[in-house]
Amino acid sequence: MMHLTRHPLDVDDLLTEVQGPERGGTCVFTGTVRNDGDVTGIEYSAYEEMAFGEIERILGEAQAQWRDARVMLQHRLGLIPVGEASIAIAAAAPHRDDAFAACRFVIEQVKKRLPVWKKEHHLDGTTAWVDPSGKPVAHGP
C-alpha cells in the first residue's frame, strides 16, 4: 500500500492490510479537514521522499513495540475539501488495549516527525500557511 496518495482515503483498504483472525481488536483513526470559519479546504504538501522513509520508520517502531499488532497508515496530499480525511490509521491487535495504544503512538509520531505542511484555502480565495498550533503564519493570493 502506498503511504502517500493524492486520492480520497479508503479505510476499508487499511482494514484489509491489518485485520486477521488472530487480531480481535481494531482501532481506526481518521483526521478530517475541519470546518473552521471560512476554510473551504486544506492543501497538503510534503517532502515526499523523506516522508515515505519516516512513515516506514514510525510503523517499524510500532511493530517493534506491539509485536502482535499490525498497523498501517495513509496520508493524503493535495487540496482536500472540508469534511474529507487527510490521514487514516488502522491498528489491529489481539486485544483492544494494544490496538488503541499502537494507533495513538502512530498519530502522535506523525504529528512530531512527518515533513508535511498545510495551506488553508478560504472562501474569499485567499490562502494561509498553518503552523502546528493551528495559527496561520502567512497570507497569499
Add this chain to the structure above:
Amino acid sequence: MGKVSVRFFARYAELAGCTSSAVNLATPATVADVIARVREVFPGTTALPPQPLAALNLRQVRLDALVNEGDEVALLPPLAGG
C-alpha cells in the same frame, strides 16, 4: 569548494523563490554553514528563522551535522502533518 543540493518546502519555497537549487561552499561544512550560504544566495531566505528545522539526506538533523559535497540539505518549516 563543493556543491550541496538544497531543497525548500511550503512557505520556505515561497521565500526562496524555488523548491530546489544548489550552493557552493567549502566542504565538509555544517548544516548551519549551508544555511548561512543559502541566506547569501537567496535574498528572500533572510526571513527564515535563526535556527530552522533541517534534514540532511532525508533525515532530520541538528544544525551542527556535517555536510559533504553531493549531500542534500532540506530546510523544513514547522511540521504540520496529520
